[in-house]
Amino acid sequence: MERRKFLKQSSLASSLFFVPGFIRAFEDVVTKTSRYKRLVIVQLSGGNDGLNTVVPYQNDLYYKNRPTLGIPKSQILSLNDEIGLNHNLVPLKNLYDQGYLTIINNVGYPNPVRSHFRSMDIWQTASDANKYLQTGWIGRFLDAYGKHPYDAIEIDDSLSLAMKGEGLNGIATQNPKSLFNLTRDPYFKHLKAVQEDAHLSEHNLGYLYKTMIAAQSSAKYIYETSNTVAANNDYPNNAFAKQLRTTAQFINSNLETRVFYTALNGFDTHANQKNRQNRLLKTYSESVMAFVDDLKMNGTFKDTLILTFSEFGRRVQQNASTGTDHGTANNIFIIGENLKQQGIFNGAPNLNELDENGDLKFEIDFRNIYATLLDKWLEVDPSKVLNNTFKPLNFI
Amino acid sequence: MKPQEIQHLYWRAGFGILPKPLHDLQKKSKKAVLNDLFFKSKNDSPLRIDTSEIDHLLTNKGKLSDDEKKKIQQYSRKKLIELNAAWIHRLGTTDAVLREKMTLFWANVFVCRDNNVAYMQRYNNTLRQHALGDFRAFVNAISKEAAMTKYLNTQQNKKQKPNENFARELMELFTLGEGHYTEQDIKESARAFTGYSHNLKGDFVLRRFQHDQGEKTFFGKTGNFNGEDIVDIILEQEQCARFISKKIYKYFVNDSIDENHVEAMTRVFYKDYNIANLMHFIFNSDWFYDAKHIGSKIKSPIEFMVGMNRLVPIQFSKPRQLLYIQKQLGQILLDPPNVAGWKGGRNWIDSNTIVLRLKLPSMLLNNAYISKAEVGEEDTMINVKKNVFKKGFGKRMDINCDWETFTKNFNSISINELQNYILAGAMNPDTKQYIEGLEKVSKKEYSIQLMSLPEYQMC
Numbered sequence: 001m002e003r004r005k006f007l008k009q010s011s012l013a014s015s016l017f018f019v020p021g022f023i024r025a026f027e028d029v030v031t032k033t034s035r036y037k038r039l040v041i042v043q044l045s046g047g048n049d050g051l052n053t054v055v056p057y058q059n060d061l062y063y064k065n066r067p068t069l070g071i072p073k074s075q076i077l078s079l080n081d082e083i084g085l086n087h088n089l090v091p092l093k094n095l096y097d098q099g100y101l102t103i104i105n106n107v108g109y110p111n112p113v114r115s116h117f118r119s120m121d122i123w124q125t126a127s128d129a130n131k132y133l134q135t136g137w138i139g140r141f142l143d144a145y146g147k148h149p150y151d152a153i154e155i156d157d158s159l160s161l162a163m164k165g166e167g168l169n170g171i172a173t174q175n176p177k178s179l180f181n182l183t184r185d186p187y188f189k190h191l192k193a194v195q196e197d198a199h200l201s202e203h204n205l206g207y208l209y210k211t212m213i214a215a216q217s218s219a220k221y222i223y224e225t226s227n228t229v230a231a232n233n234d235y236p237n238n239a240f241a242k243q244l245r246t247t248a249q250f251i252n253s254n255l256e257t258r259v260f261y262t263a264l265n266g267f268d269t270h271a272n273q274k275n276r277q278n279r280l281l282k283t284y285s286e287s288v289m290a291f292v293d294d295l296k297m298n299g300t301f302k303d304t305l306i307l308t309f310s311e312f313g314r315r316v317q318q319n320a321s322t323g324t325d326h327g328t329a330n331n332i333f334i335i336g337e338n339l340k341q342q343g344i345f346n347g348a349p350n351l352n353e354l355d356e357n358g359d360l361k362f363e364i365d366f367r368n369i370y371a372t373l374l375d376k377w378l379e380v381d382p383s384k385v386l387n388n389t390f391k392p393l394n395f396i
Numbered sequence: 397m398k399p400q401e402i403q404h405l406y407w408r409a410g411f412g413i414l415p416k417p418l419h420d421l422q423k424k425s426k427k428a429v430l431n432d433l434f435f436k437s438k439n440d441s442p443l444r445i446d447t448s449e450i451d452h453l454l455t456n457k458g459k460l461s462d463d464e465k466k467k468i469q470q471y472s473r474k475k476l477i478e479l480n481a482a483w484i485h486r487l488g489t490t491d492a493v494l495r496e497k498m499t500l501f502w503a504n505v506f507v508c509r510d511n512n513v514a515y516m517q518r519y520n521n522t523l524r525q526h527a528l529g530d531f532r533a534f535v536n537a538i539s540k541e542a543a544m545t546k547y548l549n550t551q552q553n554k555k556q557k558p559n560e561n562f563a564r565e566l567m568e569l570f571t572l573g574e575g576h577y578t579e580q581d582i583k584e585s586a587r588a589f590t591g592y593s594h595n596l597k598g599d600f601v602l603r604r605f606q607h608d609q610g611e612k613t614f615f616g617k618t619g620n621f622n623g624e625d626i627v628d629i630i631l632e633q634e635q636c637a638r639f640i641s642k643k644i645y646k647y648f649v650n651d652s653i654d655e656n657h658v659e660a661m662t663r664v665f666y667k668d669y670n671i672a673n674l675m676h677f678i679f680n681s682d683w684f685y686d687a688k689h690i691g692s693k694i695k696s697p698i699e700f701m702v703g704m705n706r707l708v709p710i711q712f713s714k715p716r717q718l719l720y721i722q723k724q725l726g727q728i729l730l731d732p733p734n735v736a737g738w739k740g741g742r743n744w745i746d747s748n749t750i751v752l753r754l755k756l757p758s759m760l761l762n763n764a765y766i767s768k769a770e771v772g773e774e775d776t777m778i779n780v781k782k783n784v785f786k787k788g789f790g791k792r793m794d795i796n797c798d799w800e801t802f803t804k805n806f807n808s809i810s811i812n813e814l815q816n817y818i819l820a821g822a823m824n825p826d827t828k829q830y831i832e833g834l835e836k837v838s839k840k841e842y843s844i845q846l847m848s849l850p851e852y853q854m855c
Contacts (some may be wrong), residue, residue: 010805185766188848208745208854216751
């Protein structure tokens, strides 16, 4: 405290610029009274096979439908006498045991679409299966409640539809430094002069200037703020873990961002599924564990909630190439410290009652999940984002 | 015709215009300029890439084996990238600019996507073929395209179990717009499109046993309608002409609608649904050249890339890099976000895309360098900075820029006039002041400065 006092009393206001980053970060933490909650979204792209992720290992129908693809009972990390986790999800089991994980089974939507592309589109825009929206659900959250592009950050090079609103979009960055560098050419700085123009958003050119200025300041803010803490090195070495590591750096530096969007690709396992999916699940769970540990160490886990979803699950019956084809309903994971209903939220999928394609029937609409996150976690009115009345559930 | 009007016409009907053709057209009347524009787009030359490795599979009489299906899929994945690059190349080099611009427009009306390259190529050429033709024939052709019957599930639309996807989007997104039909209209018209399918080659096939021959009631009319009858009834609605006129107005004239102008367009289009006549009407109207329209639209990523390419031809040795840039900019040709297409206008612009758009011309064409030397100063940093980029990040870019063509095309233009040829509209006063305070090091450096402005995003 002595040092802080000294710094505060320092007659040179500019001395602040010479204060090492970590001290400034520390100051931020102590002076900030209202911390707010952050949502981290993990998108498993390609359609993760939910039945080999959360396995109904006591159900004979499961093994009957998957004679070579089924996960042997002996390997299952049992959660209860009905379902258990894939053996590559040891870290996730660990989170489960600590009460940090809620599994919601049978999540989907009416008239499911089995195209990756379209189903992902539905999940990202939160539309009905027969409606096409041009804004994403996070984008509409920004429209209604956001102020800056950095209110929602996608850890990528370009924005998904999920992040695009009518009037405000999120910002994408994998590497705050290179985004910052892109905006930094002094040439662009000089174009800033026009920001005094009162008619900035009236015409399209003004809109470009306005967006450019906002982008410059967002890039600067993200880079300079995140730079106040060092990234933790205790992560597995893969691209997904790197996304989470960057996310943790953002969160731990107290970046005022409400939503982070990350993705892990490669779940489209039509052939020789086992090794591939196992490897991906291992990557997923180890990376998430490292992320949770990192947040816990920095005291930010309690303000963070992680949603994991995939655009669809896969067919119950394995195909001829020891893989699975596109299916429908799937499980999702909610990870956090403030779970109301820890563990398993609802019953295992019913393998007796499949649709005409041999796919699972959904029980919970994914938009009820979104509504819950908006209402109970981000504390906003879900009807302003979902254009419909999806009732919040009570898992948080 | 005034040079600024010709430039405006060419930004909207094409992808900009170079000094030489501009000077040639300047001597002509508006009538002659328009005749020239339409004449150059009279013929339709299909876009074709080599798909020989799967062509024989697609002419198979029998069913495909799983391996053959897989081969088509894998081959298509690679070839779709090539088709994408071929299309962009076409946009950058064609003289039939109006036809190509219209093709691009229709690709965002009759939105479709497929993972079979042969079907996608066919589809693309159907758009090109009808781009300036008869709208009725166009809609019917679209409804019978293999890629479309796959994309909107008409293939699964069977007498016993109709699938409404195509019928719904036909009316909501392709011809009438939401609120101009009933749910019952969708149900009935879906029955009329039952049995619409295609063979392996991609030719249209009406599966007779799956087609519902029964009576349907659609927009108050009753009969044993088939798909073409439905299209006829839709076109009888003036709303159809209005819906398309609105889309065309937004794309070619201004993001915000002028109801009077759209009504005038609607009257012209409703008469015969001839697309060329409608376009001629617009380009011939005085209001099209109103000052408020000039340089008022935000270029789409493709317009931006193609326009740049017409100034300084760029060759990508790796089509994947070109694809990557499209992704970053938010528009990958042949890969629309969903059947509603790209929203366009301000929606093209977010923090990431604006930053990239401003930086891209210098990165692609000038080793990321934008000169900032002030009037009277020598730019001493120029070579050092360019070399740093060339040795670093620049190594990863596998492109060839043809500045010689630029030099040749702009040979007769003085450096002080350059902005009149590169920018579509006026510069922001503050920006103008800043630019005027900079040394014009060379035509090349000055053109890079201009292309790095928000103003360059406008057309």
